[in-house]
Amino acid sequence: MDLLRDLLFDYTLRNVALGSAVLGIVSGVLGCFAVLRRQGLVGDALAHAALPGVCLAFLLTGSKTPIVLMAGAAATGWLGMLILLRITRHTRIDSGSALGIVLTVFFGFGVVLLTVIQKSRNAGQAGLDKFLFGQAAALTQEQVVTMAILGGGALLVVAALFKEFKLLSFDPDFAQSLALPTRGLDLVLTGLLVIAVVIGLNTVGVVLMSALLVAPAAAARQWTNSLGHMIGYSALFGAGSGVVGALISVSQTRLPTGPVIVLSATVVVIVSVLFGSARGLVWEWARQARNRRGLQAPPDAPPAPNTRGAGSSTGGRLPFSGSPSIGGGGGRG
């Protein structure tokens, strides 16, 4: 109950909880499309590519206003995406290698800039190294408000273009044959992914940001077979692991937030993979074991009309029950 009161009235805790919830929801929703389009790693490259943007924005303006740093992050993140597309489209380098190139080059450049900044000014004031692994405790109300506005906008776009995004993810060729502007939709979806990454910079940091895109979506897939529900679960899981992870990191001094959030998201993934109602492994194992115990010889290829042995095994709930079996079905009766 104390925690609840603190969440409502303590400035830091409230910012941490709200900020990480917003982040978790937005990245959970957009992560679904990234995962379904097999672009989980694209988010990773994008996040790493955002680091030099943060540093450049600071160097150019000398300002640490959230919207300025976020704009810088978005700019280089987007640039990284464009280069990625160019490489895969115009060279013989495959997309996996292209991802590796973009990710490491941009991140390396970012780390160099970061070092320059920290040497030239008083490092304490800059504090940009927080963008590596995130520091939710440093979230200000201004940052949270900026995150909420950007994230809310992104969610509105997803709601408006839901059916188009669904078709684009499932069957892009067919979408194009319907005269939908697939290239434009692709750009919009990538732009939204950039927003999700950018609002996660303070909280999770660039290094581990992609986990918050991939993990909630992958976990959500285990619980449902409908895209709409998957997005809902994913938002819930993202917000849950974001808030829990951030609060743990704040309560322990000097613990960076990103890794803790990733760990709590991992717990959700493990539980979901094991117990998810749609495709949890435990249910699968249980079903296999049950089937093995109750195994009967399969019926003859065309189910024989003669029902000689029907009476013997009608109680079976297995799909193949009742018809005479190959290896002496009559012998059982």
Added chain:
Amino acid sequence: MKAPPAPNNGGAGKGLADTSAPPIIGGGGGQIPVAIRDLTVAYEEKPVLWDVDLDIPPASLTAIIGPNGAGKSTLIKAALGLVPLAAGSVSILGKPYTRQRRLVGYVPQRGSVDWDFPTDVLDVVMMGLYGRIGWVKRPGKPERQTALECLEKVGMAAFAKRQISQLSGGQQQRVFLARALAQDTRLYFMDEPFAGVDATTERAIIALLHTLRAEGKTVVVVHHDLQTASEYFDHVVLLNVRLIASGPMAATFTQENLQRTYGGKIAFLKDG
């Protein structure tokens, strides 16, 4: 002065009332559904289609036949504007293809999508209506009804709520056909609909093709089975990067043309 159509059409003077001509002519039934001129398509530097000229007649069932790598799928994709043309032009129902996409139904290869995608059969069929629903709006009751009717036509109505990962190959194919039916177009392109399907599905597809033709629709199908081609289709396009021959089945699907399409590889057919 244009004569009011209703009373005059009754019969009397053919020579009197015909100044206004027939105002509507069956929605343009006279147009050539697909007219391809000098079409060349290349991936990197290698041409996949070379200088193809082709007309598909209206209300026909046309098979596109050729060996692997002959450019069969590419021909369909070029006609749909899914791959860039290196040269030449495609016109659909008398206009450039880019402006006519809404008039063309498409059944892609079954293997081209991820069947583990989280959605159900009815939802996939409704995707055929997305072009018509318009932006922002979601599919509602009428769309659901249309999709169900289309599923009925391919014998899949009982599977409407089924998760798509639980379908057999033949059922997946029928779902794609139902989605194309939902598009309700006058021209259909189908990419290997018979590939790897069971006998039930094969019969269902044939029946559907015949229904479509009877409704005056034009269907172009990439087909790989030489044995069944002449039985299922009335026109044929023989393709091997270049166009080898095209026309009515009986006159075109000859031993000689097949030899030219497949090279020496066709020899075994003589025994069969």
